[in-house]
Amino acid sequence: MIAVLQQTLPFFALIGLGWLAGRRGMFDAAATAALTKFVFYFALSAMLFRFSSELDLAQVIDARFLLAYLVPSALVYALATIVALVRRRGVLEAAVEAQCAVIGNVGFLGIPMLVLLLGTDAIGPVVQVLAVDLIVFGSLIVILITAAREGRVRLRTLGAVGLGLVRNPMIVSVVAGLAWAATGWTMPVPAASFVAILGAAATPGALFAIGASLAGKSAERLSVALWLSTCKLVLHPAAVAVSALLVFGVDPYAAGVMTAAAALPVAGNVYIIAQAYGVAPMRASTSILVSTVLSVMTFTGAMALLGRLG
Template sequence: MVAIFLKTVPFFALIALGYAAGRTRFFTAEATAYLTKFVFYFALSAMLFNFAANLTLDEVFDARFLTAYLWGCGIVYLIATAVGFMRGLSVPESAVEAQCAVIGNVGFLGIPMFVVLLGPESAGPMLMVLAADLIVFSSLIVILITGSRDGRIALSTLNTVALGLIKNPMIVSISLGIAWSATGWQLWTPVNEFLTILGAAATPGALFAIGASLAGKTAERVSVAGWLTFCKLVLHPAAVALSAIVLFPVADPFAVTVMVAAAAMPVAGNVYMLAQHYGVAPQRVSAAILVSTAISIVTLSAVIALLTGET
């Protein structure tokens, strides 16, 4: 575990640097927003396109892998939702808490980190996890919140979901990359080098942006944040491991390792964006992101070390 922990230290050190810059206001909230936009629309999109364009369709789509992952996520999603209902929460609040329990920071933290820790071959499984999170669960929370408020699922709700997917640069870049890969053509060398240079900015930029954004978050309602953190960092990887190993055995052990490690990522920042947009428990989500990210410094290393057999 110590060896894995030492490998993750530089990643979390970049997050800490961003956090310090945000707390001292050397990096303002406006600067953080623009850095996040650059990473989201340009650097990370270039990285995802480059990965997808250099993989075959079989490497970025495995029905059994996706089934196992979605079943594992579904188990935890239902647990978090049930606990929310038992606490007297509304459907929107329970949906937001369930989202915290299963959506990890795969795009900004997971992919850059795992490519270094587990190798470039982890890109394919990570793209499947990211696509499942964005397409299935980001759509589900919008449907649940708007449907519960309107009393029905209207066509406008489905239009909103579809438009959100079409406009999401991560979905677009992965889709375009897969489409290019399907042609069998190699990227023109200058284009490939351009994408490589731009994509290289994703890792430091994303990690710094995570830290700077955490500086504006608070740890209010720590008991709830602790429960959601437990769901995300313990229950989620455990349920995904059970699903991938026992319920729907995935043939490739390495793919299982990547899937379970991805499930051990802390709560993603885009959950806060959705909670804030719909006005549903944003402070609760903020606390869950802050607490889960801090604790994942240890737990993520432990999960990866357990999966890879490193000590």
């Protein structure tokens, strides 16, 4: 456990540094938003392009792997939804809470950290997890909220969801990287160096931005946030591990990467969606804050357990 903590602590220390800069006023909301845009549209996209350009399509489209992650994620999503409805929170709030229960910070935290901790072979499994989160659950919450408000699913809603996916830089960069890999061409040295230098900024930039964004979040509805954090940090990775190893028989290394990705704290884009639609944004914000703080120990513990299991 201590050995694993020594590996994960620097990543969380970068988040803490960003939080401290935000709390001291050295990095205000505008600066955090600018850094987030840089990481999202440039640094992280460059990292994803670089890694995916070294993959082939078979490494990112594995039906058994995708089902092994999707099925338990859907079950935890359904559980969080049912609990919210039993508490009479309504479909809109249930959709946000369910999103908190299963959508981890794979883009900003998972990709940089898991690749450095587990090696570049982790990028294929991580990209598949990211694809399920973005395409399935990222679309589902928009459809549920819109349908609940309008009483039906309009064609324009599906079109907007599809357009959003096409414009997502993480999806675009992965597709572009795979397309480059399919050509079999060697990337010119200046271009490869450019992508490597830009992509190297993704890890510190993303972690710092996460911390700075947390500085502006307040803790409300702690009991609900603790429940959703438990879903995200404990129930979700446990269900994914059982599904991958015992039900679908996924390769142990890929199953480990999948489980580690599932053990990540709630993603920041859940708050963005909740804020955009005006549905329980503070609940999402608190869940992100609480799950990120708790993940220092829970994620480290999950990594230590995976290490013992080989």
